[in-house]
Amino acid sequence: MPPVNPNIALFVTCLVDLFRPSAAFAAVRLLEDAGCAVKVPDTQTCCGQPAYNSGDKTSAGRLAAQTIRLLMDYDYVVVPSGSCAAMIKRHYPQFLAGDAALAAQARTLAAKTFELTQFLHDVMHYKPAARAGDTLTYHDACSGLRELGVQAQPRALLSGGVIENDDGETCCGFGGTFCVKYTGVSTAIADKKLDRFSATGATAVTGGDLGCLMHLAGRAARRGLPLQFRHVAEILAGDVSAPAIAEPEK
Amino acid sequence: MSQQRIAIIGRIRASLMARGAVSDEHAAASRISARARNLIPARGQLQGDALRTQFQNFVVKTQASIAAVATAQDVPAAIGDYMASGGITGPVRLSGDHWLATMPWNAIAHFNPATGAVMETDGAGVSVALCGIAETATLMLTSGPTAASGLNFLPPTHIIVLRAADIVGALEDGWARLRQAGNGQMPRTVNLITGPSRTADIAQTMYMGAHGPKHLHVIVVDGDE
Amino acid sequence: MQRRPAAFNANAAEALLDADLQAALGAAQAGFGVKRRKAIEGLPEFEALCDQAAAIKDHVLDHLDVYLERFETQVFASGGMVHWCEDAEQARQIIVKLCRSVNAKMVTKGKSMVAEEIGLNPFLEANGIRPVETDLGEYIIQLADEPPSHIIGPALHKTRDQVSDLFHAHHRALGFAERQTEGEALVGEARAILRQQYLQADVGITGANFLIAETGSTVIVTNEGNGDMTQIFPRMHIVIASIEKIVPTLEDAATLLRVLARSATGQEMSVYTTFSTGPKRKADADGPEQFHVVLLDNGRSELLGGNQRDILRCIRCGACMNNCPVYMAAGGHAYGATYMGPMGSVLTPNLTGLERAQALPFASTFCGKCEAVCPMRIPLPKLMRDLRTEAHATRITPVRERLWLALWSWVSLRPELYHRLSGMGLAVLKLLARGRGRFHWLPLAGGWTRTRDFPAPQGESFMAQWARRGKPKA
Numbered sequence: 001m002p003p004v005n006p007n008i009a010l011f012v013t014c015l016v017d018l019f020r021p022s023a024a025f026a027a028v029r030l031l032e033d034a035g036c037a038v039k040v041p042d043t044q045t046c047c048g049q050p051a052y053n054s055g056d057k058t059s060a061g062r063l064a065a066q067t068i069r070l071l072m073d074y075d076y077v078v079v080p081s082g083s084c085a086a087m088i089k090r091h092y093p094q095f096l097a098g099d100a101a102l103a104a105q106a107r108t109l110a111a112k113t114f115e116l117t118q119f120l121h122d123v124m125h126y127k128p129a130a131r132a133g134d135t136l137t138y139h140d141a142c143s144g145l146r147e148l149g150v151q152a153q154p155r156a157l158l159s160g161g162v163i164e165n166d167d168g169e170t171c172c173g174f175g176g177t178f179c180v181k182y183t184g185v186s187t188a189i190a191d192k193k194l195d196r197f198s199a200t201g202a203t204a205v206t207g208g209d210l211g212c213l214m215h216l217a218g219r220a221a222r223r224g225l226p227l228q229f230r231h232v233a234e235i236l237a238g239d240v241s242a243p244a245i246a247e248p249e250k
Numbered sequence: 251m252s253q254q255r256i257a258i259i260g261r262i263r264a265s266l267m268a269r270g271a272v273s274d275e276h277a278a279a280s281r282i283s284a285r286a287r288n289l290i291p292a293r294g295q296l297q298g299d300a301l302r303t304q305f306q307n308f309v310v311k312t313q314a315s316i317a318a319v320a321t322a323q324d325v326p327a328a329i330g331d332y333m334a335s336g337g338i339t340g341p342v343r344l345s346g347d348h349w350l351a352t353m354p355w356n357a358i359a360h361f362n363p364a365t366g367a368v369m370e371t372d373g374a375g376v377s378v379a380l381c382g383i384a385e386t387a388t389l390m391l392t393s394g395p396t397a398a399s400g401l402n403f404l405p406p407t408h409i410i411v412l413r414a415a416d417i418v419g420a421l422e423d424g425w426a427r428l429r430q431a432g433n434g435q436m437p438r439t440v441n442l443i444t445g446p447s448r449t450a451d452i453a454q455t456m457y458m459g460a461h462g463p464k465h466l467h468v469i470v471v472d473g474d475e
Numbered sequence: 476m477q478r479r480p481a482a483f484n485a486n487a488a489e490a491l492l493d494a495d496l497q498a499a500l501g502a503a504q505a506g507f508g509v510k511r512r513k514a515i516e517g518l519p520e521f522e523a524l525c526d527q528a529a530a531i532k533d534h535v536l537d538h539l540d541v542y543l544e545r546f547e548t549q550v551f552a553s554g555g556m557v558h559w560c561e562d563a564e565q566a567r568q569i570i571v572k573l574c575r576s577v578n579a580k581m582v583t584k585g586k587s588m589v590a591e592e593i594g595l596n597p598f599l600e601a602n603g604i605r606p607v608e609t610d611l612g613e614y615i616i617q618l619a620d621e622p623p624s625h626i627i628g629p630a631l632h633k634t635r636d637q638v639s640d641l642f643h644a645h646h647r648a649l650g651f652a653e654r655q656t657e658g659e660a661l662v663g664e665a666r667a668i669l670r671q672q673y674l675q676a677d678v679g680i681t682g683a684n685f686l687i688a689e690t691g692s693t694v695i696v697t698n699e700g701n702g703d704m705t706q707i708f709p710r711m712h713i714v715i716a717s718i719e720k721i722v723p724t725l726e727d728a729a730t731l732l733r734v735l736a737r738s739a740t741g742q743e744m745s746v747y748t749t750f751s752t753g754p755k756r757k758a759d760a761d762g763p764e765q766f767h768v769v770l771l772d773n774g775r776s777e778l779l780g781g782n783q784r785d786i787l788r789c790i791r792c793g794a795c796m797n798n799c800p801v802y803m804a805a806g807g808h809a810y811g812a813t814y815m816g817p818m819g820s821v822l823t824p825n826l827t828g829l830e831r832a833q834a835l836p837f838a839s840t841f842c843g844k845c846e847a848v849c850p851m852r853i854p855l856p857k858l859m860r861d862l863r864t865e866a867h868a869t870r871i872t873p874v875r876e877r878l879w880l881a882l883w884s885w886v887s888l889r890p891e892l893y894h895r896l897s898g899m900g901l902a903v904l905k906l907l908a909r910g911r912g913r914f915h916w917l918p919l920a921g922g923w924t925r926t927r928d929f930p931a932p933q934g935e936s937f938m939a940q941w942a943r944r945g946k947p948k949a
Contacts, residue, residue: 175840
């Protein structure tokens with residue numbers, strides 16, 4: 001039985017906040033439609049993943065403490081990003097395990113933090129409205145896939161189905177700061193992924209992680225590929241009014 | 251006791267201590283003497299007909315061939331048939347195995363079967379396996395006074411003769427046989443052979459007969475001597 | 476290609492433009508993926524076996540000194556000798572000394588990454604001893620004078636045409652006038668040439684996948700049979716192996732063998748798995764008269780005491796690099812080190828120093844595929860992250876990067892400032908974008924815009940819009 005009118009904190013994530021508010025508004029709509037009371041804690045910033053993956057454990061710890069304090073008091077925390085959700089759900093408890101003050105809180109927060117599609121499907125048993133539109137292929141971002149097991153959920157939610165692309169479990173080459181430190185390799189990996197998207201015949205690509213989508217959309221634009229990239233929240237909410245990622249305004 | 255040995259052992263102990271641990275000679279000694287078996291897959295625990303079928307099927311899967319004969323006396327003729335049908339020429343180099351010596355090799359005199367040192371010109375080698383492991387279709391061959399390891403590798407065709415009763419389920423069963431046969435002493439060489447030699451080192455394409463034999467044929471002897 | 480990790484980006488750039496290499500990598504990736512999947516599907520107990528294999532290795536590491544001592548005792552008991560070497564130099568010296576003791580002029584070699592690690596071949600040559608690689612892949616790269624690009628398939632980066640060129644150039648002098656182009660013929664030519672080397676070699680040198688403490692045996696795993704030909708015929712058999720290769724019993728070896736071949740090439744079992752114990756027995760029909768095991772430390776005893784210890788469980792199957800998107804784009808030579816791919820990115824800094832090799836643990840997207848396929852349950856992304864943490868803490872990462880990240884973190888810890896600054900930044904970007912939706916170029920974003928357009932923001936941030944709509948904030 002899904003929870004009744006749960007009190008949700010939306011942790012919007014820096015990329016969505018800054019570059020794709022339409023995905024966040026879509027997420028709010030979906031969550032409210034699913035019967036949640038959505039709150040947006042107004043002092044949220046970054047979960048600390050860039051610092052953590054770059055080896056700055058100190059800053060990561062401080063940002064984790066800030067984030068934990070911010071999100072402690074809700075029934076659930078929902079995140080429209082697999083990698084940020086995994087940061088809170090998997091990595092906070094691990095790297096704060098030795099911190100007397102935060103360890104228990106990190107575990108508590110982890111237990112109630114979910115990636116968006118995982119929450120909608122597994123917890124709220126949500127059934128979105130039927131979707132019409134472009135033939136769609138799905139990009140499974142690595143963190144969501146391997147750290148959180150998000151794979152079946154978006155597909156279950158995307159009525160009308162998706163066309164699977166080959167080697168779907170292979171990375172797109174984004175990897176956070178990797179994409180600018182190792183530009184050539186990152187781009188070569190993206191090209192392989194884009195070619196597999198194109199091979200499906202799909203006209204649109206969606207996924208749960210904006211970093212991957214921005215990296216892929218940016219490369220597709222540079223190559224002139226006719227693929228439209230949107231966050232899965234936008235597709236599920238039926239909101240394609242905003243231009244696709246990296247697309248010009250009409 | 252070399253200086254280097256002392257230094258290395260010392261550093262290992264220091265490293266273990268740095269993590270709050272101390273190595274335990276007892277723990278190691280008991281593990282070694284216990285020789286406990288770990289998980290053995292179901293496929294390695296077959297018996298009877300299932301065991302034999304598994305072995306046969308997998309021998310073929312490894313690109314070797316297999317034939318069965320009723321008694322040891324039928325082995326030379328079976329080898330002759332195999333070589334004739336495959337267009338394989340002699341001479342045939344027999345290992346010094348005593349069991350092989352009891353077989354009627356004049357039945358294939360035209361293939362020049364002989365014991366003795368392996369020669370570059372030998373067309374086929376014949377060995378006896380200590381056992382055959384059904385789980386992976388692996389043959390266990392050991393070195394010894396009557397078994398030159400070189401025979402397993404030099405001739406382009408290798409024929410391994412195996413008693414049906416020596417087909418066992420898993421490698422662990424093979425170890426048990428080996429310990430029994432050697433009275434607890436290891437031979438110089440234990441060759442676990444699974445199919446003929448091959449390589450995929452040129453453009454990821456498989457080619458047989460890289461350095462070892464190109465053809466491997468297994469003859470299972472069902473009956474007693 | 477430069478032989479140093481710091482050149483990773485430059486090496487990778489070269490690799491990405493190499494059409495032959497990219498074709499070879501594509502073929503390898505497709506092949507490895509399919510084969511491993513099939514092999515695992517054929518064995519329902521695979522994951523449980525991996526757990527056991529990892530536990531066996533952890534146990535060994537906990538008692539490494541005792542097991543090594545036991546191994547040595549058993550080697551002595553079977554008539555062999557053990558030589559302990561703290562570093563590469565000592566190992567090279569002892570091997571040359573052993574070769575000289577039998578007046579060796581030419582030695583055959585089975586594939587050994589440890590021999591590569593200590594730079595054995597150039598040292599042998601400098602001392603008047605000719606090493607002949609017998610593994611076909613190693614033979615190919617020896618002719619090409621290149622290092623291995625993969626721990627299982629050293630010539631993975633070579634196309635068949637390139638091999639044909641190499642053989643034609645080098646085999647003419649040996650009497651093979653006609654150029655071969657078909658794979659089978661090329662293999663046949665190598666086989667004919669190496670056959671003579673096996674029989675004429677004074678010494679055979681092999682590596683070891685495992686060292687068995689119970690029996691004092693060294694284990695090699697090949698598909699070609701070259702490692703066997705290398706050790707049967709010469710007077711002396713030298714095994715070069717690193718200290719963490721120890722396995723307690725023959726039963727434990729069986730478990731590890733079950734996960735090794737499957738993870739490496741998708742085979743149930745490699746064609747030749749050979750257990751060598753001491754020199755030939757007195758009455759044996761053949762075999763080497765002398766058996767020497769050269770045990771190499773080279774930083775592993777220290778590794779054992781730190782937070783990177785898990786990498787010592789590695790059995791060199793290569794599954795991590797077969798499944799790594801970075802390795803499969805840049806190839807093995809890009810890493811500029813003996814060990815490449817994910818396991819190489821962890822092992823290399825630990826063996827050669829983080830400062831020199833820091834490019835490697837950062838050359839990962841942390842996609843996690845390596846960890847998912849590692850049969851020894853090595854948490855490779857975590858180990859790479861720990862190396863990044865050490866690099867950051869010791870300030871060996873580039874200053875500019877540290878400053879930008881520090882700035883981001885600093886601002887993120889001040890939400891009001893974060894939202895004010897981001898508001899300003901977004902306004903500027905939106906203006907500059909002029910409705911085109913993306914930037915072909917942005918100052919300070921060259922790493923991105925060199926190959927990708929940068930998506931323009933939609934306008935105000937979500938948080939700013941949300942606040943303006945007067946919705947309840949918390």
